[in-house]
Amino acid sequence: MKRRDFIQNLAIAGTTATVFTPAILSCQPAKEKLGIALVGLGYYSTDVLAPAFQYTKKCYLAGIVTGTPAKAEQWKKKYNLPEKNIYNYENFDKIANNPDIDVVYVVLPPSMHREFVIRAAKAGKHVFCEKPMAPTVADCEAMIKACQDNKVKLAIGYRCQHDPNTQAYMKLGREKILGKVQMISCAAGYFDGRTNHWKQQKAMGGGVMYDMGVYALQGARLVTGEEPIAVTAQHFTTRPEIYKEVDETTLFQLQFPSGAVASCQTSFGINMNYLQVNCEKGWIKLEPFSAYNGNKGSSSQGVINFAIESQQAKQMDEDAEAIMQGKPLLVPGEEGLRDIRVVEAIYEAARTGKQVKL
């Protein structure tokens, strides 16, 4: 098998099935596309998710939930949304009665995820929730339980797990194609010049470990296919006047049951996005590994470079399809919870200066 074919096969094998089966057991006729309502119209909804709906085939932008009337008006015109599909935070729960909306996509600051995921679940809607899932393990568990109790699905917006480049990366590590994974070095950060964004506010779920750190954590977890058993961590800042409440730069080190070790860095002060993995018989590099406009890299088995139209479209389509087919989600709430469990341990380790066992 040629190297290129080999790597192609890696990705295909890692992707969920793309055959569409329209029938779901329901008293209503099966939909061909799910209607999605975005909750929270900040940068990610406005500049990333809304444009991604150009590429979706299994779902479409059906509604919005916003606290800003001016935004409601803009979106209504731009996306030709019916008035009845536009909600604010107060009347949001009436979405229960709206058959156009199948899925509520929560794109709010992390501190608001718990409330809105639970309200969406109680309204009988499936839920997509952005990463990080929530500030605490308790939040995540409550969100998972609410979705179970209300018999709706909960997907976390880890778009990279839907990216064939990340899937090739995962397969190389988990199937030990280059031997055991031994060392992961992973860096995710960008320079954030803002001073009063939710990312800088503890009460809103800010802190770099939540926002960018989970990418570096995923970089390590995904390739090993394991959960860390011990963590150490250190916080640093070069802008103490801004990063008073939350971390600007965090280093963390993870030990996995197999013996693999990860050395990770995340920052709101440094532009960096790469990972390097050393295995018994080879290596893998991705750079970038968590960028919106496509991940790419190479390994001792060959190049990893799959072009896709839109990570977010692929993520929403695959999640919508799984819901319509009654199949397991690629990234369910439990996966978001796994990260937050480690994030809590990392904050504890940094605060106490001690290793935390998991």
Place this chain on the structure above:
Amino acid sequence: MKRRDFIQNLAIAGTTATVFTPAILSCQPAKEKLGIALVGLGYYSTDVLAPAFQYTKKCYLAGIVTGTPAKAEQWKKKYNLPEKNIYNYENFDKIANNPDIDVVYVVLPPSMHREFVIRAAKAGKHVFCEKPMAPTVADCEAMIKACQDNKVKLAIGYRCQHDPNTQAYMKLGREKILGKVQMISCAAGYFDGRTNHWKQQKAMGGGVMYDMGVYALQGARLVTGEEPIAVTAQHFTTRPEIYKEVDETTLFQLQFPSGAVASCQTSFGINMNYLQVNCEKGWIKLEPFSAYNGNKGSSSQGVINFAIESQQAKQMDEDAEAIMQGKPLLVPGEEGLRDIRVVEAIYEAARTGKQVKL
């Protein structure tokens, strides 16, 4: 200026002058080449340094010091060495009376560096000493003092500092050509299958932090041009039956006065040799960054890839020339001491699990 020219200039500016001035103030006629005696004929002397003398212009292999009579016989024949220039560990001090030997190059296990550097200094010979300089700061200080007291020079065998690729790297960072250095990620390791080498024995100066860790430490120190002010560190092993006395894998994190942070990894169990630096306005990568057969890489300013015949020949020639010209050495004992000061702090941090301030 073209990128290539720019990077070329970086290296030229970082290299010591290559004009040879033969006169040194001495009662003896000035030599054109210094005679070097290698002490300790293990792998590095046999397979790396001895062949490097093919390329040296300012020094030559003049003698050997070995505890193994069979090796003495082999080297004598192979390199046509006069009997009078061959010593063992007992009669080594008589080297004082041998005018053929100008420099003693100590290539023994680290635990023996102190004794042989001091004996060489007392014999009135200049000294080259392999890295790591010695197991403790006290050792290093005693070695430096002995050389000062005996008015001989002491150079540490950090060949990479003589490599124009490393010099370009240093210049990019220290002169802030890409803005301030913000994050250094640096990994140096190889799989060592041996079970009873000095590298696995504490009493002989073993431990991966000494042997390979100093490369990762240099990777961080050289680009910042600063000394770390705080360190944390963690040890790991996947072969506890072999790594009973010393560390197999060590992660360490460094904080520098400017705010730069380094995340470093070193291992006797993992093949890895790369560094990545993120600066305010760009990046630098070298891979490998401490290999014998040439370092190379790239930066946001262009490729870094200078071919040189032999790092070791360049190192020995530049050190010999500095001695003949009475000029400062590129890598004096004080530079070896700086690393060991940090290495001691790293071991303390790993042992106690606490941050150590420097």
